[in-house]
Amino acid sequence: MEWSTAFTEMFGVRYPIVLAPMGGSAGGELAAAVSRADGLGLLGSANGDAEWLAREAPIVAATGKPWGIGFLTWSIDVDAVDLALSYGPRAVMLSFGDPSPYAERVRAAGALLIVQVCDLEEAEQAAGLGADVIVAQGTESGGHGASRGRSTLPFVPAVVDLVSPIPVLAAGGIADGRGVAAALVLGASGALIGTRFQATAEALVEPATTKALLEGRGQDTERSNVLDIARNSPWPSKYSARTLGHPYLDHWRGREDELAGDPQARRAYQDDVARGAIPPLPIWAGEGVDLITDLPSAEDLVHTMAAQAEHALTQTGRP
Numbered sequence: 001m002e003w004s005t006a007f008t009e010m011f012g013v014r015y016p017i018v019l020a021p022m023g024g025s026a027g028g029e030l031a032a033a034v035s036r037a038d039g040l041g042l043l044g045s046a047n048g049d050a051e052w053l054a055r056e057a058p059i060v061a062a063t064g065k066p067w068g069i070g071f072l073t074w075s076i077d078v079d080a081v082d083l084a085l086s087y088g089p090r091a092v093m094l095s096f097g098d099p100s101p102y103a104e105r106v107r108a109a110g111a112l113l114i115v116q117v118c119d120l121e122e123a124e125q126a127a128g129l130g131a132d133v134i135v136a137q138g139t140e141s142g143g144h145g146a147s148r149g150r151s152t153l154p155f156v157p158a159v160v161d162l163v164s165p166i167p168v169l170a171a172g173g174i175a176d177g178r179g180v181a182a183a184l185v186l187g188a189s190g191a192l193i194g195t196r197f198q199a200t201a202e203a204l205v206e207p208a209t210t211k212a213l214l215e216g217r218g219q220d221t222e223r224s225n226v227l228d229i230a231r232n233s234p235w236p237s238k239y240s241a242r243t244l245g246h247p248y249l250d251h252w253r254g255r256e257d258e259l260a261g262d263p264q265a266r267r268a269y270q271d272d273v274a275r276g277a278i279p280p281l282p283i284w285a286g287e288g289v290d291l292i293t294d295l296p297s298a299e300d301l302v303h304t305m306a307a308q309a310e311h312a313l314t315q316t317g318r319p
């Protein structure tokens with residue numbers, strides 16, 4: 001099947017499948033594998049750490065395929081964006097925070113600007129700033145997103161209608177080719193996928209994380225601020241994170257203010273990490289985690305999802 005969407009045309013890629021720029025875990029090998037497979041690989045540069053970028057960016061740049069770099073907008077400054085642009089990415093993606101100080105810089109350097117949004121106000125702002133692509137993130141997503149997020153199914157077409165003709169990528173709960181097909185049916189030009197790509201051979205994750213993703217169930221995931229507070233993370237409270245179950249969630253659910261005001265409890269978290277009672281990092285995972293049953297290479301995964309999406313799009317509604 002010939003895939004042709006506004007997104008594939010803009011980037012010159014074959015498949016409307018994008019690796020989410022997962023902070024730390026979407027490194028050079030993973031982004032390179034997705035770009036080599038003719039999707040779009042985005043590096044998860046998070047706060048723009050220079051050493052991390054120097055190690056990971058050349059790996060994906062060497063593919064000669066389109067690729068990009070994603071940031072947590074609230075955690076960066078213009079120097080981080082300039083440094084990223086010096087590696088020659090086709091796109092820079094900005095998520096979670098005000099993209100306006102960086103939008104013109106990205107576009108002036110000749111890169112495409114992708115902005116991830118969690119509500120219609122953010123979508124309108126991104127369109128006004130001249131974003132080339134807008135990612136509509138539903139609350140089913142793994143990792144961070146709006147504390148008061150919207151569900152992917154109704155949110156994506158609402159964003160598509162609002163920002164037309166800007167191409168939209170759907171994100172949140174998409175973990176196989178049926179989800180990719182659904183994104184296209186909703187009017188999106190592609191799917192941006194995180195959680196599923198964490199369980200691939202190239203992802204920069206610990207084996208214990210891979211095992212938890214393979215065993216995890218969507219119903220065990222939870223969106224909460226508790227783990228960010230417990231680990232003294234500077235995430236703005238407007239954003240919470242969806243993770244697999246965790247003892248601190250059970251203990252502090254609904255008592256976030258108390259936890260924030262209790263330095264001893266937060267020290268206990270560090271002690272529990274140090275003695276191996278809890279994992280060093282939360283296991284960020286979306287509701288699509290049920291669909292993860294194997295640990296393929298990312299290149300194979302892109303091809304499998306494309307074949308599944310083609311099947312879904314051509315066979316749906318037939319007996």
Ligand SMILES: Cc1cc2nc3c(=O)[nH]c(=O)nc-3n(C[C@H](O)[C@H](O)[C@H](O)COP(=O)(O)O)c2cc1C
Nearest residue numbers: 020022023095141142143172173193194195284286
């Ligand atoms: C482990 C993990 C880390 C993430 N880190 C980032 C990040 O650093 N920057 C970002 O823009 N999005 C990040 N996200 C969110 C993704 O961009 C995307 O919205 C999400 O993965 C889509 O939902 P899915 O996980 O159900 O596919 C992360 C997601 C996960 C699962």
